[in-house]
Amino acid sequence: MAPAFHPAIFGDFFINNVQPSPKESDEWMEERVDQLVEEVGRMLEVCKDDVVKQMNLVDVLQRLGIDHHFEEQIDTILKNIHRAEFNSSDLYEVALRFRLLRKQGYWVSPDEFNKFKAEDGSFSSDDITNDPKGLLSLYNAAHLLTHNEKALEEAILFARHHLQLLRGNLAYPLDEQVTRALEIPLPRTMKRVEVLNYIFEYSAEEKMFNPSILELAVLDFNILQKVHQNELKEICQWWENLSSDIRLDYVRERVVECYFCAYAAYYEKEHARARMIFAKRCMLFSLLDDTYDVRATLEEARKFNDALQRWDKSDVSLLPEDLKRFFLSIISNFREFEDELEPHEKYRNSYNIKAFQILSSNFLQEAEWFHQNYIPCFTDHVTVSLQTGGAIELPVSLIVGMGDIATKEVLDWALANPDAGRAFAEVARFMDDLAASHSGRDKMDVASTVECYMNEHGVTREVAEAKIAGMAEDGWKSMNQIRFKHRAFLPFVQRIANLCMSATLLYHGKKNGFSNSLELKDMFESHFVNPIPLNHIDYD
Known part of the structure; x- marks a missing residue:
């Protein structure tokens, strides 16, 4: 039985309420x-x-x-x-x-x-x-x-x-x-x-x-907020069309939360294309996660991953009806991502696809473990769970939509499981697992790193949580070190570090602010709904 995720916290608010402001x-x-x-x-x-x-x-x-x-x-x-x-x-x-x-x-x-x-x-x-x-x-x-x-x-x-x-x-x-x-x-x-x-x-x-x-500062924030509101209107409409087409009623509707992560990575006006591609990729990431965790049987998961690895629309006949729609929607969205790129940039989409395929393979491995009721050794679990935490997927999708500085060399670096991607995944994955350990993981989730460590080392939950918290801290230390180690890639390392900051916020206090985002609604409103009053400026 699918878990009961709370509905989208803003519903169709941005679709119905974002209006053009007076040109003057x-x-x-x-x-x-x-x-x-x-x-x-x-x-x-x-x-x-x-x-x-x-x-x-x-x-x-x-x-x-x-x-x-x-x-x-x-x-x-x-x-x-x-x-x-x-x-x-x-x-x-x-x-x-x-x-x-x-x-x-x-x-x-x-x-x-x-x-x-x-x-x-x-x-x-x-x-x-x-x-x-x-x-x-x-x-x-x-x-x-x-x-x-x-x-x-x-x-x-x-x-x-x-x-x-x-x-x-x-x-x-x-x-x-x-x-x-x-x-x-x-x-x-x-x-x-x-x-x-x-x-x-x-x-x-x-x-x-x-x-x-x-x-x-006040004027700049308000101007950018209008840019972000219009993007939220567009991406919420995209999600409404996507969800009505594929009809996946088991998934987390977290489109604003996904946009928030993209906004954390780059809020500036000139990164609008990159921000929108990344926000949609985050949503597809979440949908893929929920599909492997909640919807697909093990046999269906294997077939779905096989179809994604071949990236051939003709494989759709092998899938159940709802997974057919999801598979075709993925293919369609990646084609749209390529359409967003300039002619000399279109090669980037092959990196985009490859990163998504790597993510899918690792989600399948987690599904294999879950359905076989198998708790892997800690090292094996970390190797896979850092990938499902986005170690390759998110750095690649973050870079694809950026400007001319996003060269083939940069994308090769991102696809090769760079230190920066691993450091981000260590922060996000281990903080996520600490939240799951605190609140209890869903029945459909594979054992967390906390449980694997307890099982392998025969220690209490408190000892295991301390170990995992230390590994999240090590992720931050690695991210700091990468600024010096890969200074040639610093503009991208900084953006990946920004994602670490969004993960730190979402999972702070051993809470999962992505899956359970209701209590963050006021914070989202302060960023995306409420402008800073101009009377805060002393014009005298």
Whole structure:
């Protein structure tokens, strides 16, 4: 019997309620944004001789989500900051530099923090423990640690302990920022989520506040929200047509949630094509998952996978009626993906198809295990479940719709099960399995990594969960390390890291916010329904 998934949380809301805005309003906002971009760009130039001011300004632009207007300037600034000597005894400044540079793929040694340590190598100065802003900066910076960086692990524990002691005695907005960071550190926070928090806190940052920057942030968010609303209208209509055609009543209707993951990967206007292709691919991924988990018998699953591997419409006769419709719909959608590509890009769709076929083969392996009531060894389970977690499928589908920077070399890298894809899958899969362990997996799901580890090692659930949580942490360390290891692919690594952030949000607190997304509806509304009031801008 199929599980009872809750229906789509927005129903046909976006289809019926998204209307074109007045042209005059759109033109005014676009013109005003152009003016403000020029003004803020000049600010970046003016402070070029003051490294601390530059870093603070870059940090503000990134946290307000308007750094996409200044990518070249910011890259030049950070490159110069990395090359130059930096001698500061201020913990906040040293940690800010560390975080900004590591995030951009520039190596900075943890030894930068040695000046704040006692002779025994520990952080112990009263100046540090009574500096909440510096502690928060250290805490966030240290979460860009890689493997075997014990000093940064110690920095996290130290900063977290003292921030927890200081909670309740901090002024706004630092109190809010500390609370958020203790839940999800800034380097793991989805960028658009931070925007919606920081945009209301920025005016309280007295030393850094500039009304033009705030105005640009508010207008930019609202302009992009209209773009995202129109895309949601289109993709919800696509889903309505698809679901009525294939009539799969057992699946999770999570089209807004899939779009949210695409939006997390790239929210900028210029990535509209990539965002729409990726959102649809995420939905097809979810449908394929549910088909193997819930609908198909083992024999049907084998035939369905065989048909997908051959990618031949004539194989449709071998399938049950509802799976025939799904199979033909997959073929049709991939043809539409190819139609979205320019003539010189159409070769990319072969990568698209191959990644989907790899995903299907691994879903079939999980179905084989389930129907045979077999619990695989932990290593075998991880090998397969990282693939069904999207280790190849999602990086490839994320890249296919991007612009000219998405070359054959990049797609070869993505299809070859890159470190970045594996790191993403480790974060997403292990957090998903921890959520399943906490709430109980569905009867139709294969045993999770938690259960496999318990079975193989004869340990309690608590011990197994601690192991899996540690492996999710290792996924983040790998993702951080890949920024340096594959710097030539940094634009794509950053997008994959963005997916890690969306997974961290959806599965935070051992909850499955994808399958059970009702409690996230208010959050989705803040991103896709409610504009930021223009009266938040002080035009005086």
